[in-house]
Amino acid sequence: MQKIFVLDTNVLLHDPMAIKSFHEHKVVIPMTVLEELDSIKDRKQKDVSREARIAISSIDNMLADATPKQMQVGVPIPSTESGTLSIFPDQLVSETIIGPFINASPQQNNDNRIINVSLTLQKQNPDAFICLITKDINMRIKAKGCGLENVEDYRKDKVLDDIDLLARGYVRVPGKFWDNVDSVETQRNQGKTIHRIPRGSVEDAYISMFIIDDEGFAGFVDHLDDEYLYLHDLGDGTLERQNSWGVKPRNMEQGMAMYLLTHPEIDLNIMTGPAGSGKTLLALASALEAIIEHKQYEKLIVARSTPPIAEDIGFLPGTEEEKMAPWLAAFEDNLEILHGGDESPFSSIDYVKEKANIQFKSLNFMRGRSFNNSYVIIDEAQSLSQFQLKSIITRIGQNSKIVILGNLAQIDNHYINPLTSGLTYCVDKMKNFKHASIMHVNGIERSRLAAFAEENL
Incomplete structure (x- = not known):
């Protein structure tokens, strides 16, 4: 099934290179989006205006040598399998072309014109997957309410599926940590006690993280390889006894944070x-x-x-x-x-x-x-x-x-x-x-x- 993605302005402001994120599919940019980018690029708000200029420059690089007809049909997007980029002259869309049509009210003029482009493409390509990509929640609701089958948020920048999966810098093991370790080799290295344990003893371990338990053990992942973790044993009370500029940690998390700040x-x-x-x-x-x-x-x-x-x-x-x-x-x-x-x-x-x-x-x-x-x-x-x-x-x-x-x-x-x-x-x-x-x-x-x-x- 052919897939056609219509991009809203806020997607390009959020990620100026978003056009290259749709692989082998067709990307359509309504003329209204170009007009909005043009008005935003000269704003005093430097972050937004800079991203608008980057997006405009990216589009220009892709379409610089294209004829007007090629721009409307589709120009290959560099570094994608077979994706194309086209410009849709949405000023030509009218109620006689599509069924559901949103009148261009002064307050919602641009949003409505972009939605109308998506509705037009949906009618012209009944066998294709037409999807409007926007970060505007209200616009997504309006588009679906007008009969657009597919409306999505831009998700390429989504780092995790669940924020609870975000690394916290430490793992707390219930009970005694050493009860879950099959083998350990301990050595002294430059005044530090280092325990070498199998990497599988701690799930998803990474360097500079802590392992603590309910018995007072605190270990710091000094380094690791494919087979082993090398834990620096910080000893009892080491984290709590720290002092920086007269500040002492009040809990274990603050103690671990202070240790990292001074590492x-x-x-x-x-x-x-x-x-x-x-x-x-x-x-x-x-x-x-x-x-x-x-x-x-x-x-x-x-x-x-x-x-x-x-x-x-x-x-x-x-x-x-x-x-x-x-x-x-x-x-x-x-x-x-x-x-x-x-x-x-x-x-x-x-x-x-x-x-x-x-x-x-x-x-x-x-x-x-x-x-x-x-x-x-x-x-x-x-x-x-x-x-x-x-x-x-x-x-x-x-x-x-x-x-x-x-x-x-x-x-x-x-x-x-x-x-x-x-x-x-x-x-x-x-x-x-x-x-x-x-x-x-x-x-x-x-x-x-x-x-x-x-x-x-």
Whole structure:
């Protein structure tokens, strides 16, 4: 059966290269989509306008040498088996051509014209599979209500089938871990106790993950091969006794997170977890310890994802740091926690800011830069797309560490959900990289009220 996919504008904004994702099938782009991309490419919202330009450039590269007739019939899509791309002049669609027809109301004009294109193709190709691809939920409902048989969300960027399958950075074994291990070989290596156990003893194991049990055992996957896991035995109470810039872990998850943050071989730390679990405080404390006490880095760069930032930051007075202040108040709060007990808290905070060379940056101005000798913290990363997070991580230069924080329950991007978030994508792709780590910090330590609200509201 021939398959024809009609793409909505938001699909190309979400993934500018989406056209190449439909393999041997036919992709149709309504003229209205090109018009919307044209109007979006000059917007002040840099992320969206950039993706619109990339999509337009991609379409132009494919259709540059095509005749008008070829553009309407279909032009081969590069790097696909036999897929084709065509442009549909939807301005020619009228009620006399198709049965169900949505009138073009001023508020829904473009959406309705795109739906009408799909309905036209469905009538003209009764034996084909016609499918409208859109990330707009209401548009999917409207299209089905008008008689369109197949309407789907764009799912290529879906990382997992179930968010519960997302790596957490550790495995908790009920009872005693060693009861489930058939054989073990233990040796001392550079002051560390390393246990070599069969890889099948722990399902889906990956490097830099923890194995803990109910008896107090804590093992860290130092390295692994096809047959064995090599566990670094951390000993009783090692995780709980850690201290970074005066901060001590309050639970096992925080202890594991602090161990990873201070590990010398890890360049990328990803920390997920609910609000109030201590992610930001742990990251900030570890950064100050590394920069001021151990002189490992020269500066601390702090950035945060906030959807309105692209539009609103330009209207606020002052420097970039002053403009960023409303969105980065969380770091100021955590600095007060770290130095609230000092004799002169505000003087201590100002001293730390200067000594650690703390710089607050907008994510919009991080692209194109290279950060060397830097400790970089990206907060609220759950609303970033896969493309955005990749563009940030690739900015990290020599002798630098990046810590990415996020709570997948607090996504405020209309076109991203926990299964398609850049944070989820990063966790899934980075878990097997030996210089990256993942930790889900679950306990709510902010207050008893915050813990109750997180579970019950």
